[in-house]
Amino acid sequence: MKIYFVRHGDPNYRHDCLTDLGHKQAQAAAKRLKESGIERIYSSTCGRAFQTAEYTAKELGLEVIPCEFMTELGWTSIDGEPIIDNGNPWTITDRFVSEGKSLADKDWFEKEPFCRSIVVRRGKSAIEHFDELLASLGYQREGYYYRVTGEDVCKSIAMFSHGGSSSAILAHMLNIPFPQVCSIFRMRCASIIIIEISNKPGELVPPRVLLFNDTKHTEGLETENIFGN
Numbered sequence: 064m065k066i067y068f069v070r071h072g073d074p075n076y077r078h079d080c081l082t083d084l085g086h087k088q089a090q091a092a093a094k095r096l097k098e099s100g101i102e103r104i105y106s107s108t109c110g111r112a113f114q115t116a117e118y119t120a121k122e123l124g125l126e127v128i129p130c131e132f133m134t135e136l137g138w139t140s141i142d143g144e145p146i147i148d149n150g151n152p153w154t155i156t157d158r159f160v161s162e163g164k165s166l167a168d169k170d171w172f173e174k175e176p177f178c179r180s181i182v183v184r185r186g187k188s189a190i191e192h193f194d195e196l197l198a199s200l201g202y203q204r205e206g207y208y209y210r211v212t213g214e215d216v217c218k219s220i221a222m223f224s225h226g227g228s229s230s231a232i233l234a235h236m237l238n239i240p241f242p243q244v245c246s247i248f249r250m251r252c253a254s255i256i257i258i259e260i261s262n263k264p265g266e267l268v269p270p271r272v273l274l275f276n277d278t279k280h281t282e283g284l285e286t287e288n289i290f291g292n
Contacts, residue, residue: 066219066221071089086114089253093118096123101123105129107228108129133223148176166246209260255278
C-alpha cells in the first residue's frame with residue numbers, strides 16, 4: 064500500500080481556510096494525484112486541510128473521509144506557563160541546532176521544553192488513531208513495524224493534514240524522534256510525501272519512503288513556508 068501525505072495549501076490561519084494562492088496549490092496537487100490510484104481520501108477536519116482534500120476528491124470522484132485526529136497538534140503550554148518560542152516545534156528545533164544540541168534524543172518528550180507542551184499528548188493521540196486506521200486497512204503495528212494482516216488491502220490512500228500532525232505520524236512510522244523530523248523533513252505547502260508498506264500477507268514489514276516533499280506541481284506557486292496552529 065502507498066500512503067500519500069499531503070500538507071494543506073497556503074493557509075489563512077486566522078480564518079482556517081486557504082488563501083487564493085492556497086486554492087491554486089490545492090488544484091495543482093489534485094492534478095498531480097489524478098493518476099496515483101488513490102482509493103480513499105482522509106482529511107483533517109480543519110478548513111485549510113479539508114479544502115485542499117476536496118480538490119483531489121473531485122478530481123478522483125471520491126468522498127473526503129474526515130479524521131479529527133489529523134488536525135494540527137497545537138503546542139501551547141499544558142500548565143499556562145510560558146514555553147520558549149511559544150512552544151513552536153520548528154522554531155525550537157532551529158534553536159537546538161543553533162546551540163549544537165542533538166535532535167535525535169529518543170526521550171525528547173520527557174524533557175524541556177516539550178514535556179510542558181500539549182504537542183506530546185496530541186501527537187500521541189494522533190499516532191494511536193492512525194495505527195487504528197492502518198489496522199482496519201490490514202496493517203497491525205507490532206513494535207517498530209507493521210504486520211500485514213489483510214489479504215485484500217487498499218493499494219493507495221491519501222491523508223490531507225498539517226505539518227505537525229503529519230510529522231508526528233511520520234516520526235512514529237519511521238521510528239525517528241519528532242524534533243528530528245520537524246527540523247530535517249519540513250513539509251512545504253501542498254507538498255506530497257509517499258510512504259510504501261509491503262502488502263505480503265503475514266509478514267512484518269517496515270514503511271519505506273518513496274518520495275518526500277514533492278512540490279514540483281506547485282512550481283511558480285511557492286510562498287514562505289510557515290507553520291501555525
